[in-house]
Amino acid sequence: MDQRIAFVTGAGSGIGREIARTLASRLMKVVVADINIENANETVSSIKEEGYEAKSVFCDVTDLESVKSAVEESLNAYKKIDVLINNAGWDKVEPFLKSEPDTWKKIVDINLLGHIHTCKKILPIMIENGYGKIVNIASDAGRVGSSGEAVYSAAKGGVIALTKTLAREMARYKLNINCVAPGPSDTPLFKEIGSYNEGLAGALEKAIPFRRLAQPKDIAGAVAYFVSDEAEYVTGQTLSVSGGLTMV
Numbered sequence: 001m002d003q004r005i006a007f008v009t010g011a012g013s014g015i016g017r018e019i020a021r022t023l024a025s026r027l028m029k030v031v032v033a034d035i036n037i038e039n040a041n042e043t044v045s046s047i048k049e050e051g052y053e054a055k056s057v058f059c060d061v062t063d064l065e066s067v068k069s070a071v072e073e074s075l076n077a078y079k080k081i082d083v084l085i086n087n088a089g090w091d092k093v094e095p096f097l098k099s100e101p102d103t104w105k106k107i108v109d110i111n112l113l114g115h116i117h118t119c120k121k122i123l124p125i126m127i128e129n130g131y132g133k134i135v136n137i138a139s140d141a142g143r144v145g146s147s148g149e150a151v152y153s154a155a156k157g158g159v160i161a162l163t164k165t166l167a168r169e170m171a172r173y174k175l176n177i178n179c180v181a182p183g184p185s186d187t188p189l190f191k192e193i194g195s196y197n198e199g200l201a202g203a204l205e206k207a208i209p210f211r212r213l214a215q216p217k218d219i220a221g222a223v224a225y226f227v228s229d230e231a232e233y234v235t236g237q238t239l240s241v242s243g244g245l246t247m248v
Helices: 014-025 037-049 064-078 101-129 150-173 188-194 200-207 216-226
Strands: 005-009 029-034 054-058 083-086 133-137 176-182 238-241
Touching: 005 014, 005 064, 005 101, 014 029, 014 037, 014 083, 014 216, 029 037, 029 064, 037 054, 054 064, 064 101, 083 101, 101 133, 101 150, 133 150, 133 216, 150 176, 150 238, 176 216, 216 238
Parallel strands: 005 029, 005 083, 029 054, 083 133, 133 176, 176 238
Antiparallel strands: none
C-alpha cells in the first residue's frame, strides 16, 4: 500500500499539532497546514525529529483561494491527499447579547466555512483516487450547547450536520467522513479563554467524571481510529471525547 498522505488544518499548535504527530507516528506523511507558518514549521521539526516525514503549508481556511493554493502545494509535493483532518478553530467566550457581528463572522468563517472550503477542494481528489477519510473536529458545544459560546456552538453544530450530509453523499464513492467532538481540552485556546473566566478549569475538572480536562493526545487517539482500517465501515458518526462530561 502506498504511504497515506494526511492534510491537517490548524496543525501548528494544540490539538492539531498532536493529531499531526500521531498520524505521522502511524507512518503517514503529514501536511501541516496553518495560518501561522512559524508554528507549522515547529510542528514539522518535531515530526522530523521523531524520524517521520511532514511538510508545512500556509493555509487560511477562511479563504477559499488560500485553501486551493495549500492543496495545490501539497499535491505538488505528494501527488495525492488521502486523509483530511479539519481541526482549525477559534472562539471567544462572552454572553451572546454582548457579542458583536465581527466576532460572529470570524467564528463562523473559521469553524464552519473552513471545513466547507477544505472539503470542497479535497473531496474531488479523493473521489478521483478512489480513497479518502475525513475527520471534522467539532465540539460537544455543538451537541449540547455551551453558555458564552452561542455562535461557536451554532458553528460546531453545523460541522456535525455537514459531516452527516457529506457522509451520505460520499458513501457511493466509499469515502468515510466522521466527526470528533472534544469536550473541554487543555490547549492554548482554552488557556486564552480561561483568562477571561478565572476558576473555569477547576470548575470543569470537578464536573467531568474523569476529573481532568482532555489532553490533545486524547483527541488525536480518536482521530487516529477514524482514519484507520478498523473504521472502514464507520461513516457519518460523531464521537464525543469529553471524559464523560456529555453522554449523548
